[in-house]
Structures are given as structure tokens and as C-alpha cells.
Amino acid sequence: xxxxxxxxxxxxxxxxxxxxxxxxxxxxxxxxxxxxxxxxxxxxxxxxxxxxxxxxxxxxxxxxxxxxxxxxxxxxxxxxxxxxxxxxxxxxxxxxxxxxxxxxxxxxxxxxxxxxxxxxxxxxxxxxxxxxxxxxxxxxxxxxxxxxxxxxxxxxxxxxxxxxxxxxxxxxxxxxxxxxxxxxxxxxxxxxxxxxxxxxxxxxxxxxxxxxxxxxxxxxxxxxxxxxxxxxxxxxxxxxxxxxxxxxxxxxxxxxxxxxxxxxxxxxxxxxxxxxxxxxxxxxxxxxxxxxxxxxxxxxxxxxxxxxxxxxxxxxxxxxxxxxxxxxxxxxx
Numbered sequence: 001x002x003x004x005x006x007x008x009x010x011x012x013x014x015x016x017x018x019x020x021x022x023x024x025x026x027x028x029x030x031x032x033x034x035x036x037x038x039x040x041x042x043x044x045x046x047x048x049x050x051x052x053x054x055x056x057x058x059x060x061x062x063x064x065x066x067x068x069x070x071x072x073x074x075x076x077x078x079x080x081x082x083x084x085x086x087x088x089x090x091x092x093x094x095x096x097x098x099x100x101x102x103x104x105x106x107x108x109x110x111x112x113x114x115x116x117x118x119x120x121x122x123x124x125x126x127x128x129x130x131x132x133x134x135x136x137x138x139x140x141x142x143x144x145x146x147x148x149x150x151x152x153x154x155x156x157x158x159x160x161x162x163x164x165x166x167x168x169x170x171x172x173x174x175x176x177x178x179x180x181x182x183x184x185x186x187x188x189x190x191x192x193x194x195x196x197x198x199x200x201x202x203x204x205x206x207x208x209x210x211x212x213x214x215x216x217x218x219x220x221x222x223x224x225x226x227x228x229x230x231x232x233x234x235x236x237x238x239x240x241x242x243x244x245x246x247x248x249x250x251x252x253x254x255x256x257x258x259x260x261x262x263x264x265x266x267x268x269x270x271x272x273x274x275x276x277x278x279x280x281x282x283x284x285x286x287x288x289x290x291x292x293x294x295x296x297x298x299x300x301x302x303x304x305x306x307x308x309x310x311x312x313x314x315x316x317x318x319x320x321x322x323x324x325x326x327x328x329x330x331x332x333x
Contacts, residue, residue, distance in 0.1 A: 018067075019055055025068055026051075027121050029075050031139055035159050036079035038089035038115045038148050040326060046082055050075040072164065073174040076156050080175065088148040089115045091141070091316060092242040093249040100248030102259035107247050114244035115145055117304055117318055119327045120207075120278040136206065136281025138163045141304055141316055144280070146196045153177075154189040161186055205307040207278045212307045216283045219305070219312060220274040223287070226266060228257050236310040243301065243317035256315075265289055273297045273333055279304045286324060287317070288333045297333040299324045 029050060033043035053074050091114070100106075118139055137143065138159075147155050156175055160166045161182070166174075168182045177185070205212035215234065222231040235253040242249040250259050266272045266289065275286040284304045288297035299321040306314035324331060 018058060019051060022051070022054065022067055022071060025071055029071060031118070032072065032075055032159065032164075033079055034118050035138065035144060035147060035163070036076070036152070036155055037083065038144050039113070040116045040118055040323070042082065043118075046075065046078050049078050049082075053078060069170075072160075076160065076174055080152050080156060083152040087113065089113050090148060091115050091145050091249075092244055092247050093240060094145055094148070095247060097247075097249075099251040099255070102250050102255045103262055104248075106263055108245050109247045110245050112245065112247070114320075115141070115148065116320075117141070117279040117284075117302060117316070117323060118144075120281060139280050140204070140282060140306075141280050142197065142306065142314070146193050149196055150189050150192060154185050154192070157182055157185040158189040158193070204282065204313075205309075207281070207283045211309070212283045215307050215312065216276055216285060216305065220276065220285055223266075223272050224269065224274060226269045226271065228261065231260075232257050234312050236308060236313045239312055240314045241317070242315075243319055245319055272300075274303075275329060275333070277327055277329065279327070283307055286327065286329050299329070299331050302327070 026047060029047050030043050033046040033050075034040060037043055037046065050071060054071060057074075090112070094115075147158070150158065153175065157171055160171045160174065161168065168179045168186075171177075172179050172182045175182075205215075207213070207216075219231070219234055222228075222234065232253040235256060237253070238251060239253060239256060240249060240251050241256045241259065250256055271290040273288045275288070277284045277286055279302065282304055284302060286299070287301040287303060289300035290296075291298050300319075302318040302320075302323050304316045304318070305312055321331070
């Protein structure tokens, strides 16, 4: 016997058609799950789980909300289930320790689940509502790192209320909480974020701006030429450098350059090559390091930059080369 959906079509056909149409929300759901988890790998798995749950519960969708809203509810609860009992994903500067000595030893801490970068969506259409849902500010590394200090429910409430602009009652319905509880969670989340994120008068330069493009080009050129004197001029006075999975973080141009001189495998011009890209709505550069045995430049680090009017204010140099494929970058130049 053929099982029919509510509209009279065969259930499997209706399910498949429904989910095929729902695929247009995949990218923004990925960004949502990434905000919740701080992990690109986890977010990809959770989006898959979201669609699987949507397919299984297709008959329960009565059209009382939009497809997009329904998917976000499923995704949010899928994330909350996955985050139950998990530790937050930090950056090295979020571990609570002071700035490290650039001339000291560096320690690789693979046992820590570190925050991960997010590739930007290719060919974004500014008129697409998914771009609004995935505004650059809401996926910037500093914001995602700050979210990690909140409880999963606080994260969910803050993202749904302030990024997606849902009403408190809608958020409560989505996560099974009263409106009063939602407002309380939001108030505490805002207070914690205010403590962790110092206010800045200047705004970060978007990747396509002339300022960001020019500074990124100088940054790449200085590294490729192994010109540390030029490189030191590009950082702000209080610039921060960190490179997970190493657990140290370094502050100030002098410390950053000292770290590079002591621990970077490069020794001369030409040892490093870069490919400009974007990540988390920020300028980024993929570093390829020379393999002296083969002469080839191999994937080494992904640098995500925070560029301010005074220069490069923050660099997170991700050492996990598995990210290169996620960014559509080759393993070898």
C-alpha cells in the first residue's frame, strides 16, 4: 500500500521533493551549527543530521512555520544534544594564561579540541536572505571564540535572538523554554560577552576593501621575501598571534617576529608561498612551506587576519592542514 503525505502525494516522493527544496538552506544552517559548536567538521555532521531528522519527521511538519524556521529548530536542538557534556572549543588566548615567551618552547596540544575556521561561501548574493543570516560579524573568529564561553543554551538563545532576530517566544518554543527563561538566558549571555569582548571604536576591514586587500598583499609579500623588518611594521602595537594546536599566544610585533625567527621552518626568501583567501568573513592567507627534500611547497598553515585601521591586530594561524581541502586549496603548490 502506498502511504500518502498530507497533500495526497506518495509520502516518499513528497519527502524527497521537500528536502530537495530545503537544500537551499544548507549553507546558512552550516553557519548556524558552526556558531553553536565552533567546529567546521562538527557543523557539517550536524547539518547532515538535521536533514535526516527533517526527513524522518516530515509528516510532523504542518506548515505552521516556514521551512527555514522549522529547519533551524531542528538544527538548534541537534546542536544542543551534541554539545551535552562537551567541553568548549578555545583558541590559545582563551585558555586563561598570560602571553607566552616567544623564545621559549612551544607545546603541541592535540588533545584539546580547538576552535576551527569557517570557509566563506563562494559567490555570495547580497540579496539572498541567507547572507543576512550569515553576516560576517556573526562568524568572525573573535565572536565565535566568545560564544564558546557561554553554555550551549545561552549560545542558542543569543544566536537565535540577536543573529537571526527571532522573537523571545519563538526561541522559547524552539528550545522548550518559557519566554522569561529565554530573556534571562539572553541577559546573562550578553553580560558574559561584554566581559570577554573589549569594545573597539574602529571596525574590522572587510576582505574586499582596498585597505584589507592592500595590507594582506604586504603581509604576504613580507613573509615570502622573509623580510621581518617589513613585517613588524604591519602589526598594531597590541597585535596578538596564536597558532593552534600550539597552546601559546604572543602579543606585540616584537614578540611575533621573535617567535617567527625562532620557530618558523623558513630560513630565506622563497621558502614560503601564500595563496590569498577568506575565512570567517575575514582576510586570510594559506601558507605553503618548502619541503627541502622535494623542493615543493606543501600546505602548512591557514592564517586568518583581523585587520584594523592601524594594521594587523590579530592572526590565528591554524596548523591543521586538513582545512586546506575544505577551503578548496591544493595540498601542494
